[in-house]
Amino acid sequence: MSFISDYYNYWIxxxxxxxxxxxxxxxxxxxxxxxxxxxxxxxxxxxxxxxGKVSGGTAPxxxxxxxxxxxxxxxxxxxxAIVVGVATTAVALSLIVRIKDEYGxxxxxxxxxxxxxx
Amino acid sequence: MELxxxxxxxxxxxxxxxxxxFLKDLFAVVMLFSIYSFLSALIFVSLDxxxxxxxxxxxxxxISTVLMLGTLALTGRTEKKNPHSKVLPLLVVLxxxxxxxxxxxxxxxxxHPDNPIHEHVAPRYIEESPKxxxxxxxxxxxxxxxxxxxxxxxxxxxxxxxxxVLTLLRVRRREADQNPESGLRAHLVLQVxxxxxIPMIILFALYVQFHGDFGPGGGFQAGVIAAAAFILYAxxxxxxxxxxxxxxxxxxxxxxxxxxxxASVGVYSMAMGGNFLDYNYLAENPLHGQHYGIxxxxxxVGITVFAVMLSIFYAFGSQAERANIQ
Numbered sequence: 001m002s003f004i005s006d007y008y009n010y011w012i013x014x015x016x017x018x019x020x021x022x023x024x025x026x027x028x029x030x031x032x033x034x035x036x037x038x039x040x041x042x043x044x045x046x047x048x049x050x051x052g053k054v055s056g057g058t059a060p061x062x063x064x065x066x067x068x069x070x071x072x073x074x075x076x077x078x079x080x081a082i083v084v085g086v087a088t089t090a091v092a093l094s095l096i097v098r099i100k101d102e103y104g105x106x107x108x109x110x111x112x113x114x115x116x117x118x
Numbered sequence: 119m120e121l122x123x124x125x126x127x128x129x130x131x132x133x134x135x136x137x138x139x140f141l142k143d144l145f146a147v148v149m150l151f152s153i154y155s156f157l158s159a160l161i162f163v164s165l166d167x168x169x170x171x172x173x174x175x176x177x178x179x180x181i182s183t184v185l186m187l188g189t190l191a192l193t194g195r196t197e198k199k200n201p202h203s204k205v206l207p208l209l210v211v212l213x214x215x216x217x218x219x220x221x222x223x224x225x226x227x228x229x230h231p232d233n234p235i236h237e238h239v240a241p242r243y244i245e246e247s248p249k250x251x252x253x254x255x256x257x258x259x260x261x262x263x264x265x266x267x268x269x270x271x272x273x274x275x276x277x278x279x280x281x282x283v284l285t286l287l288r289v290r291r292r293e294a295d296q297n298p299e300s301g302l303r304a305h306l307v308l309q310v311x312x313x314x315x316i317p318m319i320i321l322f323a324l325y326v327q328f329h330g331d332f333g334p335g336g337g338f339q340a341g342v343i344a345a346a347a348f349i350l351y352a353x354x355x356x357x358x359x360x361x362x363x364x365x366x367x368x369x370x371x372x373x374x375x376x377x378x379x380x381a382s383v384g385v386y387s388m389a390m391g392g393n394f395l396d397y398n399y400l401a402e403n404p405l406h407g408q409h410y411g412i413x414x415x416x417x418x419v420g421i422t423v424f425a426v427m428l429s430i431f432y433a434f435g436s437q438a439e440r441a442n443i444q
Contacts, residue, residue, distance in 0.1 A: 006227035026207035055229035070166035087279030
């Protein structure tokens with residue numbers, strides 16, 4: 001049991017990462033690809049936060065009676081990464097909107113065919 | 119008990135992600151992604167990362183979902199049948215996944231206090247930051263003081279993303295004005311409820327902004343929450359009314375102002391004889407200097423994030439309105 005609980009978080013992170021990866025490389029629709037990329041991204045966040053956790057520790061905010069705190073550094077990195085993540089997602093989505101304007105489709109094989117035709 | 123919650127939430131997360139693969143209805147995909155973000159926010163709370171959970175709930179489940187729905191309104195909601203074979207992607211994913219699982223076996227066990235990650239700089243932040251910076255929330259101390267330079271970089275990235283989006287999708291004000299029927303004007307109940315909760319959301323954003331030194335929160339979260347209040351206003355009363363309340367031009371000015379405010383704190387501390395962003399030189403007493411510095415740069419972050427999120431929403435919204443008119 002302890003073997004499972006020692007690595008469970010990391011295994012789920014790997015599973016989520018691979019799910020996101022699979023969606024990115026197999027989906028034909030660009031919006032779905034972006035969702036896959038976001039799932040992949042959140043799984044990386046989960047990996048960092050899992051590593052920062054201390055069993056029996058508490059959130060890194062000073063309170064009386066707390067003896068052990070979880071590591072605040074990964075929290076800082078991931079907090080800003082989330083906001084930067086949504087900013088880059090917005091750029092990706094606006095590119096998709098422009099692709100739809102120009103090609104009339106957001107399915108990868110369809111606009112690639114149109115590119116070849118030109 | 120904590121272990122059980124962790125096990126169940128992570129399993130739910132895995133199932134939600136798995137379902138996204140098989141769905142062809144993109145509206146359902148986006149909704150599942152929103153649920154996925156909420157679940158990860160819950161897991162972040164159980165892993166003691168309360169600030170991160172706050173951000174994920176506001177950004178991942180809130181703004182991302184709104185932007186993706188805006189994109190779907192412009193690009194269509196069903197995925198077409200995929201002509202490519204799925205065997206090769208599956209094979210690549212299985213091999214990579216197996217390698218990564220094999221790699222995790224060498225990782226230190228989850229949650230152990232003696233893990234290498236807790237031995238280098240973490241003790242210094244945990245033990246010294248309450249004395250050096252004087253704030254109970256160590257995440258804010260590290261974010262705004264020790265690693266203030268990184269955070270400045272991230273604020274600039276957010277600002278440049280806004281420039282990117284606004285270059286790709288311009289906010290077209292004149293055409294939006296021609297469409298007075300936008301929004302949910304026919305729904306009286308929604309309008310009344312929105313008018314009641316919008317001031318509360320803004321009040322909450324201000325609380326998160328100025329209480330971020332003591333509890334979970336700070337500029338990033340407050341900016342997103344304040345933007346959410348105006349997005350709600352725009353959804354219910356229509357974009358033209360929202361443009362009258364907060365003009366797109368004003369938002370562009372605000373986005374730049376926030377970055378300027380942040381950077382000018384750094385320049386000011388240099389002028390006072392310190393290093394860039396060394397708040398100890400901002401006041402006679404270094405502890406006071408730290409407090410002033412953190413309050414001002416968090417305000418800068420809050421203003422930029424608010425302005426950027428709302429202008430990105432405006433850009434998507436005015437595209438959708440234009441598509442409706444045509």
